[in-house]
Amino acid sequence: MLEAIHGRKGLQLTLGFLLGIGFGFLLQRGGATRFDVIIGQLLFEDFTVVKIMLSAVLAGMVGVHALRSLGLARLHPKPGSMGSIVPGGLIFGLGFGILGYCPGTAAGAVGQGSLDALFGGILGILIGAGIFAAAYPALRKPVLERGDFGARTIPEILRLNAWVVVAVVSVAIFALLYFLERSGV
Amino acid sequence: MDWLNWLTMERWSPYAVGIGIGVLSWLAFLLSDKPIGCSTAFARTSGMIEKAFRGAGVDEKPYYRQFAPVIDWEWMLVLGIVVGALLSSLLSGGFGLSWVPPLWREAAGDSGVLRWGVALAGGVLMGIGARWAGGCTSGHGISGTLQLATSSWLAVVCFFAGGIATAMLIYRVWL
Numbered sequence: 001m002l003e004a005i006h007g008r009k010g011l012q013l014t015l016g017f018l019l020g021i022g023f024g025f026l027l028q029r030g031g032a033t034r035f036d037v038i039i040g041q042l043l044f045e046d047f048t049v050v051k052i053m054l055s056a057v058l059a060g061m062v063g064v065h066a067l068r069s070l071g072l073a074r075l076h077p078k079p080g081s082m083g084s085i086v087p088g089g090l091i092f093g094l095g096f097g098i099l100g101y102c103p104g105t106a107a108g109a110v111g112q113g114s115l116d117a118l119f120g121g122i123l124g125i126l127i128g129a130g131i132f133a134a135a136y137p138a139l140r141k142p143v144l145e146r147g148d149f150g151a152r153t154i155p156e157i158l159r160l161n162a163w164v165v166v167a168v169v170s171v172a173i174f175a176l177l178y179f180l181e182r183s184g185v
Numbered sequence: 186m187d188w189l190n191w192l193t194m195e196r197w198s199p200y201a202v203g204i205g206i207g208v209l210s211w212l213a214f215l216l217s218d219k220p221i222g223c224s225t226a227f228a229r230t231s232g233m234i235e236k237a238f239r240g241a242g243v244d245e246k247p248y249y250r251q252f253a254p255v256i257d258w259e260w261m262l263v264l265g266i267v268v269g270a271l272l273s274s275l276l277s278g279g280f281g282l283s284w285v286p287p288l289w290r291e292a293a294g295d296s297g298v299l300r301w302g303v304a305l306a307g308g309v310l311m312g313i314g315a316r317w318a319g320g321c322t323s324g325h326g327i328s329g330t331l332q333l334a335t336s337s338w339l340a341v342v343c344f345f346a347g348g349i350a351t352a353m354l355i356y357r358v359w360l
């Protein structure tokens with residue numbers, strides 16, 4: 001039944017759109033589409049972004065692993081290598097600190113009327129993605145494939161039952177959120 | 186609390202918002218067999234634009250053979266984000282056209298051209314970095330970490346390390 005739903009192309013495009021509407025609504029209502037909130041997070045003055053992300057990861061992690069244990073969902077961890085994740089992540093971070101939006105929150109910021117997100121952020125990300133596509137053949141072997149660790153999850157690497165890691169990460173997230181609330185940020 | 190009031194209030198608790206996003210990720214895995222992500226849609230769009238100018242040969246570029254320049258589930262998701270944020274900001278009264286965010290104005294003045302140029306430069310770096318790392322704050326930062334993917338936990342550390350260092354340098358040292 002689920003397989004049949006997954007295979008229906010038009011339905012999937014509609015589902016993507018509907019989930020996006022929910023995602024955009026929540027990001028905007030949470031304040032995460034605001035430049036001031038994102039930069040405030042990077043400057044440790046406003047912890048909204050971290051609170052949203054940690055509670056999303058906590059709820060998502062428990063639910064998605066439950067769906068998986070029930071045989072209703074499969075995981076799709078992204079592959080990675082030191083040569084892709086570390087330099088790519090740091091360049092992303094540089095852009096994050098300068099732009100003050102990320103790709104998803106820039107789209108949300110466009111919806112709330114932020115023109116810098118549209119003509120700066122969205123346009124810039126499109127140009128950057130195009131530059132990367134052009135550089136990809138030259139980067140692939142010497143950089144991107146260096147230190148490949150595959151599409152593995154932390155439980156797979158540690159050879160632990162996924163639920164053990166889910167439990168440990170849940171406790172850590174709770175502790176961190178509790179600490180943030182206690183320190184009044 | 187009356188639900189209409191709730192629908193029009195300016196901000197929701199970050200915990201309610203986060204849990205809501207977590208629930209959306211359950212639905213994405215269950216109904217679409219996909220994690221929520223954003224930056225691949227930008228790569229596909231960039232390919233579509235290039236294709237409009239340079240023709241079908243663009244499909245043969247090694248990168249676009251992996252990420253075909255077509256409208257897919259994730260592309261519709263990003264379009265949905267724009268619509269969802271528009272709805273939210275219209276309902277709460279937070280919608281407003283602006284070039285310069287308040288915090289930027291405080292630090293660097295109210296020149297829209299300066300803000301545009303800086304945002305564009307930041308966007309270019311972000312586009313390169315997101316595709317280099319194979320994901321962004323959604324695909325790695327939320328969907329990848331919730332799957333306990335090794336690549337994504339490392340990526341989110343690098344995103345924030347780079348972002349914090351850059352923001353500190355700009356707002357604490359420069360401006």
